[in-house]
Amino acid sequence: MIYLDHAAATPVDARVLKAMEPYFTEDFFNPSAAYLPAKKVAADYETAKATIAHAIGAKASDLVITAGATEANNLAFTSLLTREQVGDFSGTGVAPARRHGRSAPSSSVVTSGHPLKAPTCSRVLYLVTEHDSVRRVAERFGGQAIKVLPSGLIDLNDLRGKITDETELISVALVNNELGAIQPLAEIAKIIREVKIDRMKRGIKTQLLLHSDASQALNLLDINVARLGVDLLTLNAAKIYGPKGVGALYVSHEVKLSPLTVGGGQERGLRSGTENVPGVIGFARAVELAHEHLNGNRKKYAKWRNILLDGLEGYELINKKHCLDNFIVVCFDGIDAERLVFLLEEKGVYVATGAACAASKGVRSHVLSAIGLSDSQIAGSLRLTLGETNSEEQMHEVVNVINEIVSSECTRVKALR
Amino acid sequence: MIYLDHAAATPVDARVLKAMEPYFTEDFFNPSAAYLPAKKVAADYETAKATIAHAIGAKASDLVITAGATEANNLAFTSLLTREQVGDFSGTGVAPARRHGRSAPSSSVVTSGHPLKAPTCSRVLYLVTEHDSVRRVAERFGGQAIKVLPSGLIDLNDLRGKITDETELISVALVNNELGAIQPLAEIAKIIREVKIDRMKRGIKTQLLLHSDASQALNLLDINVARLGVDLLTLNAAKIYGPKGVGALYVSHEVKLSPLTVGGGQERGLRSGTENVPGVIGFARAVELAHEHLNGNRKKYAKWRNILLDGLEGYELINKKHCLDNFIVVCFDGIDAERLVFLLEEKGVYVATGAACAASKGVRSHVLSAIGLSDSQIAGSLRLTLGETNSEEQMHEVVNVINEIVSSECTRVKALR
Numbered sequence: 001m002i003y004l005d006h007a008a009a010t011p012v013d014a015r016v017l018k019a020m021e022p023y024f025t026e027d028f029f030n031p032s033a034a035y036l037p038a039k040k041v042a043a044d045y046e047t048a049k050a051t052i053a054h055a056i057g058a059k060a061s062d063l064v065i066t067a068g069a070t071e072a073n074n075l076a077f078t079s080l081l082t083r084e085q086v087g088d089f090s091g092t093g094v095a096p097a098r099r100h101g102r103s104a105p106s107s108s109v110v111t112s113g114h115p116l117k118a119p120t121c122s123r124v125l126y127l128v129t130e131h132d133s134v135r136r137v138a139e140r141f142g143g144q145a146i147k148v149l150p151s152g153l154i155d156l157n158d159l160r161g162k163i164t165d166e167t168e169l170i171s172v173a174l175v176n177n178e179l180g181a182i183q184p185l186a187e188i189a190k191i192i193r194e195v196k197i198d199r200m201k202r203g204i205k206t207q208l209l210l211h212s213d214a215s216q217a218l219n220l221l222d223i224n225v226a227r228l229g230v231d232l233l234t235l236n237a238a239k240i241y242g243p244k245g246v247g248a249l250y251v252s253h254e255v256k257l258s259p260l261t262v263g264g265g266q267e268r269g270l271r272s273g274t275e276n277v278p279g280v281i282g283f284a285r286a287v288e289l290a291h292e293h294l295n296g297n298r299k300k301y302a303k304w305r306n307i308l309l310d311g312l313e314g315y316e317l318i319n320k321k322h323c324l325d326n327f328i329v330v331c332f333d334g335i336d337a338e339r340l341v342f343l344l345e346e347k348g349v350y351v352a353t354g355a356a357c358a359a360s361k362g363v364r365s366h367v368l369s370a371i372g373l374s375d376s377q378i379a380g381s382l383r384l385t386l387g388e389t390n391s392e393e394q395m396h397e398v399v400n401v402i403n404e405i406v407s408s409e410c411t412r413v414k415a416l417r
Numbered sequence: 418m419i420y421l422d423h424a425a426a427t428p429v430d431a432r433v434l435k436a437m438e439p440y441f442t443e444d445f446f447n448p449s450a451a452y453l454p455a456k457k458v459a460a461d462y463e464t465a466k467a468t469i470a471h472a473i474g475a476k477a478s479d480l481v482i483t484a485g486a487t488e489a490n491n492l493a494f495t496s497l498l499t500r501e502q503v504g505d506f507s508g509t510g511v512a513p514a515r516r517h518g519r520s521a522p523s524s525s526v527v528t529s530g531h532p533l534k535a536p537t538c539s540r541v542l543y544l545v546t547e548h549d550s551v552r553r554v555a556e557r558f559g560g561q562a563i564k565v566l567p568s569g570l571i572d573l574n575d576l577r578g579k580i581t582d583e584t585e586l587i588s589v590a591l592v593n594n595e596l597g598a599i600q601p602l603a604e605i606a607k608i609i610r611e612v613k614i615d616r617m618k619r620g621i622k623t624q625l626l627l628h629s630d631a632s633q634a635l636n637l638l639d640i641n642v643a644r645l646g647v648d649l650l651t652l653n654a655a656k657i658y659g660p661k662g663v664g665a666l667y668v669s670h671e672v673k674l675s676p677l678t679v680g681g682g683q684e685r686g687l688r689s690g691t692e693n694v695p696g697v698i699g700f701a702r703a704v705e706l707a708h709e710h711l712n713g714n715r716k717k718y719a720k721w722r723n724i725l726l727d728g729l730e731g732y733e734l735i736n737k738k739h740c741l742d743n744f745i746v747v748c749f750d751g752i753d754a755e756r757l758v759f760l761l762e763e764k765g766v767y768v769a770t771g772a773a774c775a776a777s778k779g780v781r782s783h784v785l786s787a788i789g790l791s792d793s794q795i796a797g798s799l800r801l802t803l804g805e806t807n808s809e810e811q812m813h814e815v816v817n818v819i820n821e822i823v824s825s826e827c828t829r830v831k832a833l834r
Contacts, residue, residue, distance in 0.1 A: 001454075005450060005452075009445055009446055009450070009691070011445035012442060017442065024429035024660065025434065026428070028427065029422075030426035033422060034770070035762045037418075037767065038425075038426075038767075066484075067483075067484035067488075068690040069690070071678050071690060074677070074680070131680070132679075133680030133681060133689060133690070136679035136680055137678075137679050137680070238691055243441065244445075244691055244695065245662055245691075245693030260491070261550075262557065263490070263548070264549050264550060265549070272487045273484060274426070274487075274655055278662075341452065345453060350450075
């Protein structure tokens with residue numbers, strides 16, 4: 001098996017699982033209990049949070065642990081709720097509809113698939129290439145999409161043009177999950193600072209926050225919240241060889257959120273429920289391992305990426321620069337990538353055409369569309385994401401297998417014409 | 418170590434952990450991915466959901482997997498959102514405040530500790546002894562508390578009196594987490610049916626749903642959603658020797674919910690985020706094990722409970738009947754139970770004074786208060802919850818240790834007077 005879909009899921013590292021195991025069995029206590037063994041578990045949990053936080057230049061108390069990146073992204077958007085008068089908005093994001101005196105059928109809340117029409121001045125701006133967990137929640141708030149350049153990087157002029165005095169939250173993933181494009185967050189933060197200074201001069205007190213989903217990035221980029229200039233940052237254990245079902249939201253001191261779930265008051269009241277201790281212990285170990293091998297891994301993946309790019313034939317490289325070293329998006333124009341995925345699978349090579357959750361719904365990639373690819377280019381695009389299950393030998397094997405399959409597909413397609 | 422706090426947390430059963438392990442490492446694929454190994458993982462996940470569902474007489478498609486009971490309880494309450502006009506309510510539960518034309522300060526949303534004053538006619542009724550994860554969310558919707566009898570069982574007359582034409586949701590835990598009291602859900606369901614028939618006659622179309630948090634019950638009671646007559650049922654892996662961070666909400670066909678988090682559209686759009694595959698596999702294995710040993714365990718705990726009740730001295734039994742066999746709540750009036758917890762801990766015996774999350778905040782038990790105990794009785798009450806880490810020998814040891822400590826405490830207290 002050659003697995004080239006590490007952006008969709010990573011196996012739990014053996015050292016991560018080993019770190020987790022005692023917390024399933026011996027150290028299983030409820031961290032809220034009063035006796036010493038439980039207090040030890042609570043302390044270990046806090047230490048693990050501190051480890052995760054330190055990796056991004058933050059403190060344990062800045063993190064809210066969640067069940068993953070999706071929940072963290074949704075939680076980040078509750079920053080839009082607290083500054084308004086209570087009752088003037090909805091946690092289900094229908095505020096813009098109400099504002100404009102429209103009322104939507106209740107089914108639109110349940111399906112969440114039908115965006116409410118964005119008002120001209122939106123409180124939320126999000127990059128058009130964001131993952132569904134940002135897009136859908138942004139749409140609930142009537143968010144407006146910021147364009148990307150053909151490189152997949154944010155169009156900073158479009159961003160500048162779209163920020164109004166109403167804008168409260170800008171959400172841009174640090175690394176795009178389909179292209180691996182690394183967004184210039186520090187430049188976005190600079191624009192935000194300028195806007196804030198201008199607002200201050202004019203006595204406008206509306207907040208302006210920067211949120212970033214860094215799910216794909218924690219593994220290969222040295223992240224520092226101050227340097228990036230983010231107010232809210234989403235982290236994900238499952239993409240960095242940690243367990244599924246664990247994530248975190250970094251929340252800077254000035255930001256006020258509303259809990260999505262209330263109850264026992266864990267995570268400073270922002271996320272109730274008994275702490276997932278083994279999950280957080282595993283997350284912390286995964287973060288440690290990622291940090292130890294940050295530079296080594298980047299070099300390794302860059303080398304492997306070059307082996308693929310040098311060896312593969314008849315492709316157009318989609319993600320040319322400013323992308324994570326383990327992302328390769330290649331287009332074989334005129335060939336059906338869905339078929340390639342299937343044929344590669346028969347040879348034991350697992351790749352993707354885009355985000356797993358989008359792929360399962362048979363939806364055409366909104367990311368590839370946003371960077372200006374034609375329908376036929378999108379239909380012919382493969383995403384290969386390298387990772388720890390791979391080896392250099394595998395790269396050469398992949399080159400041979402893909403070249404062979406693409407060549408025979410080309411012949412087949414020509415014969416059909 | 419003798420651990421008598423199984424209602425707060427249970428260790429993961431070795432067989433459960435064994436079932437989970439392959440899904441951390443080899444079978445780590447994203448269930449939404451297109452290739453066969455991922456589809457196999459997706460199928461295993463569905464099979465695990467079916468196992469959990471079958472244990473309560475339901476189907477896999479009736480379950481929404483969550484990060485635990487707290488999230489499931491919060492999700493259940495979104496059943497109050499969809500029947501209203503969109504925009505006429507808030508996911509943060511401020512609907513009653515808006516209805517009455519009041520506006521609350523935004524901080525009340527964040528802290529969630531300050532209930533909005535309940536309107537006379539409430540859409541939500543909940544048992545006064547509910548866990549915080551039900552109480553807090555019910556308070557967000559201006560819920561009204563139903564009284565309990567001194568036995569800890571629901572006061573059905575109080576329930577009858579409080580149901581109005583506005584009532585849409587009634588939430589009563591199957592087993593109370595402090596007393597182990599088993600509530601007569603079928604009788605509550607019968608009352609609800611009568612109300613529904615009456616409403617139908619009068620042409621009133623308001624929904625009336627029964628939600629129950631069965632977190633503590635799945636282990637020792639044979640649960641069937643049809644027999645219980647519930648529309649929504651909360652389940653929890655962490656209380657039945659499964660992993661922390663996994664729960665489920667059973668949702669009957671007629672009930673419409675709103676997602677708390679949106680994104681990739683997993684769990685039929687009701688709970689987005691990559692599936693916690695190992696967690697759900699472990700949950701299913703824990704459910705299987707619980708079901709295999711249901712009767713045996715009840716008998717075992719009943720026997721152990723009797724050993725304690727026969728051997729202990731100078732106590733008043735608080736939870737006399739209609740309670741789970743592994744719950745023993747005893748009051749040593751005039752003695753400080755917090756001190757007992759501490760002294761018992763020194764002997765390696767771990768017990769609780771109440772719910773762990775309440776204990777950590779130093780809050781007096783609202784449950785013991787609701788059943789009519791005096792402040793001094795509440796202060797002298799211990800909760801012992803038996804479980805799989807215990808043995809019959811340990812019961813005799815516990816009797817000796819508690820009797821010894823209580824006796825010396827009595828002497829100490831008398832000397833102080």
